[in-house]
Amino acid sequence: MSFLRNISASDLPDDELVQRYQESGDLNLLADLYQRYMDLVYGVCLKYLKDEENAKDAVLTIYEELVTKLRKYQVLNFKAWLYQLAKNHCLMVLRSNKKFSRADVDVSLMQNEDEVHLNGVMEKEEHFKHMYFCLAQLVPEQRKVVELFYIEGKCYNEITDSTGIEWNKVRSFIQNGRRNLKICMDKQMSNA
Known part of the structure; x- marks a missing residue:
């Protein structure tokens, strides 16, 4: 156009x-x-x-x-x-x-536009419910690092400074946490 x-x-x-x-x-x-x-x-x-x-x-x-x-x-x-x-x-x-x-x-x-809107809200709500369930399944230290990185938007160095966890371990927690979340979310969504 x-x-x-x-x-x-x-x-x-x-x-x-x-x-x-x-x-x-x-x-x-x-x-x-x-x-x-x-x-x-x-x-x-x-x-x-x-x-x-x-x-x-x-x-x-x-x-x-x-x-x-x-x-x-x-x-x-x-x-x-x-x-x-x-x-x-x-x-x-x-x-x-x-x-x-x-x-x-x-x-x-x-x-109806209201239906489209409601469907989107319901899907998003269901997605967040599964995400928080899966976050709770992570090891506490890994969960904290994943939340700091993805939810609070902190960088590796900020996470290292605030938690005292080594930089390489922070990176590992984020990578493994993301993988574990994906596996859990896929499983949750297929069971829904």
Whole structure:
């Protein structure tokens, strides 16, 4: 969608841009975020609307919808949420244009935004539950180092200074802890 591109885009991750936009309402933040996925939105719109001009119009309309909707919902995965929003928008356009009958609408394609939001929250909550269970399974010293590194964002040297554990042992705890967490999480997710 080169007809809408800006030269600069923020280097912030999606979740950070979403949070900042929700707090400030700064449309420049929303524009930076939306620019990353305009091609995706255009592709979805083109797939459903089967017309380039209508797809371009839909891309602009969806952006306008984002101005209010993104501040209204807690969005954990912006890309997935935006994809669903674009798909639902296109289906509503098709329905309102009467280009196909109600019998042709596959109801499974349409989801309520609240359901999408709730599903994301539930999945995230389940993931965190498994992660904290698996963290508790680690050896106490290893758990402390893993928490300091991954949750608190401390570097090896900071962990060494605050715990008194040797640098090489810190590295080993982090590597082995990550491996043990992955094994435990995989096992937990397959049993869920």
